[in-house]
Amino acid sequence: MAMIGSAETGQPTINDVAAHAGVSKKTVSRVINGSPLLTDATRAKVKQSIEALGFVPNPQARALAFGRNFMIVLLHDNPNAQTVLNFQSGILQAIGNTDLALAVRPVDRSSPAMLDDIREFLEKQRPLGVLLLPPISENDDIARLCTAQGVRYVRVGSAVLDDADHCVASNDREMVAAACRSLIAAGHRSIGFVRGPAGFRSALERETGFRDAIAEAGIRHDPALVFQGNYRFRSGQDAGRALLAVTPPPTAILASNDEMAAGLLYVALERGIKVPQELSIIGFDDSPTASHIWPALSTVRWPILEMGELAARKLVRDFLPGEDKADLPVTLNSTFIERDSVAPPQPSRT
Amino acid sequence: MAMIGSAETGQPTINDVAAHAGVSKKTVSRVINGSPLLTDATRAKVKQSIEALGFVPNPQARALAFGRNFMIVLLHDNPNAQTVLNFQSGILQAIGNTDLALAVRPVDRSSPAMLDDIREFLEKQRPLGVLLLPPISENDDIARLCTAQGVRYVRVGSAVLDDADHCVASNDREMVAAACRSLIAAGHRSIGFVRGPAGFRSALERETGFRDAIAEAGIRHDPALVFQGNYRFRSGQDAGRALLAVTPPPTAILASNDEMAAGLLYVALERGIKVPQELSIIGFDDSPTASHIWPALSTVRWPILEMGELAARKLVRDFLPGEDKADLPVTLNSTFIERDSVAPPQPSRT
DNA sequence: CTTGCAAATGACACCGGTTTCCCTTACACC
DNA sequence: GGTGTAAGGGAAACCGGTGTCATTTGCAAG
Incomplete structure (x- = not known):
């Protein structure tokens, strides 16, 4: 490993401060670390020296x-x-x-x-x-x-x-349920769902929220309306193609994240399906994508x-x-x- | 500052290695740092001890x-x-x-x-x-x-x-010029440009590339077709509204980045203007947005x-x-x- | 004016490496 | 065999902080 710069950076050390303040380095250390065992006078004196010298504790030494x-x-x-x-x-x-x-x-x-x-x-x-x-x-x-x-x-x-x-x-589960309820409130009964990849806790939570909401509304769970994606845009496109091929197609689709929702939207627009008139879509995350595509996506803002x-x-x-x-x-x-x-x-x- | 864990992590130190190999710590240090002044025999012996003990040099100490x-x-x-x-x-x-x-x-x-x-x-x-x-x-x-x-x-x-x-x-300037040339080659003569914020070198470079290309094609530079944005989606929307209000409106618009291009596209779709049939758009960056909006944006991939x-x-x-x-x-x-x-x-x- | 005790401070070792400086060796040459 | 030179290797200091423990100081009680 080659040499860089100089080890002696000209920075004052704790010893300089100690000498300047007329105390031991340990006392300076105590001041730096906010020890309560100090006289106010001592603390003030040391702080003044630290100010005067522009002392910054060396992080490497502290770390060691x-x-x-x-x-x-x-x-x-x-x-x-x-x-x-x-x-x-x-x-x-x-x-x-x-x-x-x-x-x-x-x-x-x-x-x-x-x-x-x-x-x-x-x-x-x-x-x-x-x-x-x-x-x-x-x-x-x-x-x-x-x-x-x-x-x-x-x-x-x-x-x-x-x-x-x-x-x-x-609280993903709860929020997906809330989003789904808004679709139900708008009159949708045939709702598609694009879930996240298997083995992901977030995917499970969000799907559970979806099932909570449709069960609550007395809508029968239709496995044909659930598509397994991988949170990527492309899998949202796949989901769109698959779900729109169902007869009759769902009138609304809930996606487990915005990227997949964008994929859904892409496929819909490509096919001339009007969103939201002919198909409602909701995403999850509130990523910039959600507000930067047309029409802007309803979504869940994840904090x-x-x-x-x-x-x-x-x-x-x-x-x-x-x-x-x-x-x-x-x-x-x-x-x-x-x-x-x-x-x-x-x-x-x- | 409170105490965390134990200082003695159980990790072997350079001293342990030295003792194990029967040399001084300096010799171990030389091996670690690849000093050429060592017998191959010594080097091998020390390396073996390092392996045996699973020694990892402490980065804090080295840093100090x-x-x-x-x-x-x-x-x-x-x-x-x-x-x-x-x-x-x-x-x-x-x-x-x-x-x-x-x-x-x-x-x-x-x-x-x-x-x-x-x-x-x-x-x-x-x-x-x-x-x-x-x-x-x-x-x-x-x-x-x-x-x-x-x-x-x-x-x-x-x-x-x-x-x-x-x-x-x-090479932004060159690439924007290339993108613009592709529009000219497609037959466009009335090309809008959305530039980046004032004072940004990238904004200047990209605009210069645009001007290079239109000058080359003998197209007169029309200040009304240049809009100053700030690289944000929203300013792309503003640019779209402004440029589409020009009479006659440009048949193509080049944006200095994808976000602004997405803003342009948003406004076009919102107004029912068909892209690319009625308006061509090119972005810059090749951000995920570029390929995730419909229609997918032609753009310059920035490495x-x-x-x-x-x-x-x-x-x-x-x-x-x-x-x-x-x-x-x-x-x-x-x-x-x-x-x-x-x-x-x-x-x-x- | 002691004594006692707690609070405040200091001396010194230590963290785990690197560097400096000096002492061995080994070898070539006379 | 003696000597000069260079390379290999070791002891100790050092980097700049923090921890431990002993010592000093201050003040109240006796």
């Missing part, structure tokens, strides 16, 4: 003595860029001006070496904690690995996946930024002096957003 | 001795999530299994404290280097700040912004992932043993992608 890097890691394999980035924004909002850095590490769920890769990364970087975004947040092995490595973690999911300290959840902030706060609350140790919520509520992709079914078709 | 954290930072204020995430993917591809971590740090270009914030962050984290995404990559003050702090940097832009070691660029990888390689090539020190390119080429949003103008309108 502390045994962990002042870093939290976002582990994810979520394909939706907007989701990941919004979540990042939430985290950054929570850690704001602290000494913490946010590192990102995508993982490959399909690789058999995934756990080893994560272990290696955690050993090399020794972060304070990790944040897990779905779908890998649903993997219990990773949570166990973190515990074994002494790394904190918080999992984000569409349902409660862990205890309150290690989990942030949204991903807020979840990121909450998850990060749970992770770091013991390290940040200002944070109150009060209980933080586990579940954050989504909102149903009505736009232009829903209308009552056409009489001729009912 | 080294003076910098083994971390590179992505500084960005780019609003496009897909762009940022693709760039991240490229970086991660380049740093792969090395000891380096990728941290992300969004900045607020509109804040007067931006430079101070960045300075503070660099002082606190002391990363190896930073990667700058447009539009802040165009800010020379940040580059100067990095140099002053002894932090390496690489800037990414739509044009060459710095010397070869500190810059990765795309953002590849740029991320290249930029990261430039940044770290002196640190990674395997990297050849050969010259890396500065400019990466984009590709024009034809989809379904372009058709010849309708005869009645020409």
Whole structure:
């Protein structure tokens, strides 16, 4: 490894501050870390020296003595860029001006070496904690690995996946039910559903919400109207082709995410089917896509930024002096957003 | 700051390896860092001990001795999530299994404290280097700040912004010209242009490409057909309303990015204007939106992932043993992608 | 004016590497 | 065999903080 710059950055060290203030370095350390065992006078004196010298504690040295890097890691394999980035924004909002850095590490769920890769990364970087975004947040092995490595973690999911300290959840089931109810209220009785991939908790929760709502309305569940997608645009197109081929076709389709809803819409427009007059569509996520396609999609806004902030706060609350140790919520509520992709079914078709 | 886990992680240290191999810790250090001054026998013996003990050098300790954290930072204020995430993917591809971590740090270009914030962050984290995404990559003050702090940097832009070691660029001007030529070749003579925000280099480059192409074809430049947007969907809608109100309206519109192109398309569909029969549209970026709207947008694929990888390689090539020190390119080429949003103008309108 | 005890502060080792400097070796040459 | 040179290897200092534990200080009680 080659040399870069100079080790002596000219930055004042804790020793300089100690000398300047006429105290021991340990006392300076106490001031930095907000120890309560200090005279106000001493604290003030040291703070003044820190100001005067422009001292910034060296994070590497702190990390060495502390045994962990002042870093939290976002582990994810979520394909939706907007989701990941919004979540990042939430985290950054929570850690704001602290000494913490946010590192990102995508993982490959399909690789058999995934756990080893994560272990290696955690050993090399020794972060304070990790944040897990779905779908890998649903993997219990990773949570166990973190515990074994002494790394904190918080999992984000569409349902409660862990205890309150290690989990942030949204109420997907309830919100999909609400969205579905709005279709029923508009008069729809034949409603298609595009579910997410098998094995995903979010897919299960959302489908359960759909079934809750139709059961509640006394609508018989028709398996032919449920299509299994994979959260991708293309699978939404496939769903559209499949569901519109059913006789009679559904008058409304609920998709488990916006990308698939966009795929549905694409197929409808391609075939000259008018949305929402001839077909109502609802998505999930409130991704930019939802409002950027025509007609704008009714959807469920998933509070991903807020979840990121909450998850990060749970992770770091013991390290940040200002944070109150009060209980933080586990579940954050989504909102149903009505736009232009829903209308009552056409009489001729009912 | 509270205590977490245990400092003694049970990990073997360099001392354990030294004892196991029967050499001094310095010799082990030499092996780790690939010093050439060692007997092959010694090297082999130490490597064997490292294997046997499963030794992983503690990054904090290395960082302390080294003076910098083994971390590179992505500084960005780019609003496009897909762009940022693709760039991240490229970086991660380049740093792969090395000891380096990728941290992300969004900045607020509109804040007067931006430079101070960045300075503070660099002082606190002391990363190896930073990667700058447009539009802040165009800010020379940040580059100067990095140099002053002894932090390496690489800037990414739509044009060459710095010397070869500190810059990765795309050929936007050329590609927009190519896209525009395809419209001209289809028969369009009245072409609208939606430019990016004032002060953005990318906006300037792309507009220049547009003007190159129409000048080349002998088409008079009509200021009424140029609308200034801000790269957002909504400004694309505004552009659509403005440009379609011109008499006669353009038969084709070139937008400086896909989001604005999507806004144009939205307005056209809303008004019942058929795309591409009555209006051709071309975007720029090849964001997922471009292929997820109907009709799918012709666009220019911006090699953002590849740029991320290249930029990261430039940044770290002196640190990674395997990297050849050969010259890396500065400019990466984009590709024009034809989809379904372009058709010849309708005869009645020409 | 002691004594006692808790609060405030300091001395020093330590975290786990790298660097400096010096001492062995090994070998070539005279 | 003696000596010069260069390479290999080790002891100790160092990077800049934090933890432990002993010591000093301040103040109330006796």
